[in-house]
Amino acid sequence: MNIQDLLAPEVMILDLQATTKRAALKEIIASLYNAGKIRDEQEFLEGILAREAQTTTGLGEGIAMPHSKNAAVITPTIAFARSGKGVDYDSLDGQPVELFFMIAVPTDANDTHLQALANLSRYLLQDGFMAKLKTAPTSQAVWDLFAGDEVPTTLGSHVAADAPYLVAVTACTTGIAHTYMAEEALKKEAEKLGVHIKVETNGASGVGNRLTPEDIANAQGVIVAADKKVEMQRFDGKRLIKRPVADGIRKPDELIDLALQDEAPVFHADGSETPSDNHTQDLSVGKAFYQHLMSGVSSMLPFVIGGGIAIALAFLIDQSLGVPHDQLASLGTYHPIAAFLKQIGGAAFGFMLPVLAGYIAYSIAEKPGLVAGFVAGEIAATGYNIYNVGLDATHAPIPSGFLGALVGGFLAGGIMLLLKSAFKKLPKSLDGIKSILFYPVLGVILTGFAMLIINIPMSA
Structure with a gap:
């Protein structure tokens, strides 16, 4: 697949009327919607704005590449738009944007689509290419500029062999x-x-x-x-x-x-x-929080999607094959194949909260944070508090769910950062045992005890 397979002439706008960032995004999204490339304008706009909240996609030199992997996308598409007046877009260089490439990708986009989009980035950095885009008279002329599967390059051909x-x-x-x-x-x-x-x-x-x-x-x-x-x-x-x-x-x-x-x-x-x-040195506290949160959420989503669809198929099969009225309580598990699918979906769902907390902690504290985060997520999912410890416990476990896992992930990451700081001055010879013994054992135990405190308010 090359750029021309994604660049749709029917959604191109060669004379964008909007003069503000939000208006420009809405005008391009409307073009995608009218061409049947997306199913919901508002949902896709929210995805685009969420991406803009992280870092502006106004790359400078008059180019913006707003993009989103979004459930509202029907067909992977690149929507090209050109503004003669320029749009104030909060670009990296502070200059107005004249050329827009809005990238709409489904959440299940394959590698072929993504490789083609990477190729687009390389086209835009070719000398003289932007000038051609600005003067192309028709949508077909813009489309023709992206002929070929690969971007010609001679990078490195003039660098001396003994260069740095x-x-x-x-x-x-x-x-x-x-x-x-x-x-x-x-x-x-x-x-x-x-x-x-x-x-x-x-x-x-x-x-x-x-x-x-x-x-x-x-x-x-x-x-x-x-x-x-x-x-x-x-x-x-x-x-x-x-x-x-x-x-x-x-x-x-x-x-x-x-x-x-x-x-x-x-x-x-x-x-x-x-x-x-430090990987968060250039981020504000809010952006650092968002980055760690999205690391957990993006890792969790495949489990939610895979498990959810498996469970939905279980109900669909039972509904299709029929379930007696007196067995409706067993809907989704009545027929063997439906029960098996529901069990598979339930297994995937079971990983949801540990993965969320685990990868939040991983984003904060790297690999040592992973095990502590998984433990925090599992405790949030199954429930555990000080009142049901012991053989004669009468209180049922109190799970804290998504919120408990979210807080637990940050808690686990913070604990691991403290442990890293505490062990920083240990002899170099102990680096191996530090990673495989000190971090996991102390991280798991300290996070587990901390979750005793977290579970009760989070469950409420």
């Missing part, structure tokens, strides 16, 4: 647009500066161009341009620059220059990061 070598990781919260824009910007700037660079992308379709241990060992420095958690332990002992993904797009020259300097901060894994290495 860097590695980089790019990642945005949705993994659709900014990830690949930052990748291409870093490659382009590296060629201009005479620097070799290998860029790993942590996109929605998975990890692309993964860095090997040999790549990292040979690198003079590391650049991490990311708005979500990426694997950091592998960079232990390397000079590392950590910035938001937007800086990878807007300031690639600055990042490359900093990574090459001998004064660049050295990254130390296992909780001994310097303040400049």
Whole structure:
């Protein structure tokens, strides 16, 4: 699949009338709705605005790429719109936006769609390409500009063999647009500066161009341009620059220059990061909270969707095959195949709260937070409080549900950060036992006791 398979001429707007950000988004969404590409304008708008609340998709130089993976999307589509006046969009460079690419992707979009969207980002960074988009007279002419499956590139062809070598990781919260824009910007700037660079992308379709241990060992420095958690332990002992993904797009020259300097901060894994290495350094408290929360929610959703559909199929089968009136209480489990499907769905649902809490804690404290977060989520799901401890307990467990798991995930992550800080000065020789014994044992026990306090108010 190439860009032309997603770029729909029938939804293009070559003379956008809106002059404000929200009005522009609504005008483009209306075009998608009228063409039958989405089923609900308001639902899709809310998804777009939620993405904008994280970081503006106004990338600078007159381009905006609002995007959302959304249940309201019927057909994966890129809606192109062009404004002659420009729209005040709160862009990264503060300039008005003239060219819009609104990306509408279903929640179950496959890798092919996502690879095509990554290709769009590379097209937009080609020299002279934007000028062609601004002067294309018709929708068909815009569509024709994106001919071909791949973007021609000569990156790296003029860099000397003995030039400095860097590695980089790019990642945005949705993994659709900014990830690949930052990748291409870093490659382009590296060629201009005479620097070799290998860029790993942590996109929605998975990890692309993964860095090997040999790549990292040979690198003079590391650049991490990311708005979500990426694997950091592998960079232990390397000079590392950590910035938001937007800086990878807007300031690639600055990042490359900093990574090459001998004064660049050295990254130390296992909780001994310097303040400049912390993955939330550039986030406000609210944005950091949102990032950790979305890490848990996005990991939980596949369990909800898979389990929910399995349970729905169980009821559908029983309704289709028929259930006696005196057995209606068994609807969903009356026929063997329905009962089996409901059991599968229930198993998936059973993981929902542990996964939510576990990946919130993982986002906060990396791998050590995972086990403590899972324990917090399981206690929230099954219920446990001080009044039903012991063999003669008469009180039923009190589960605290979603809210308990949410609070428990943050609690587990916080506890693990405290433990990391407490063990930071242990001898290097104890690093192995610290990770496999100290962190899990103390993290699980302390989180478990903390949940005794959390469960009661959260259940209320």
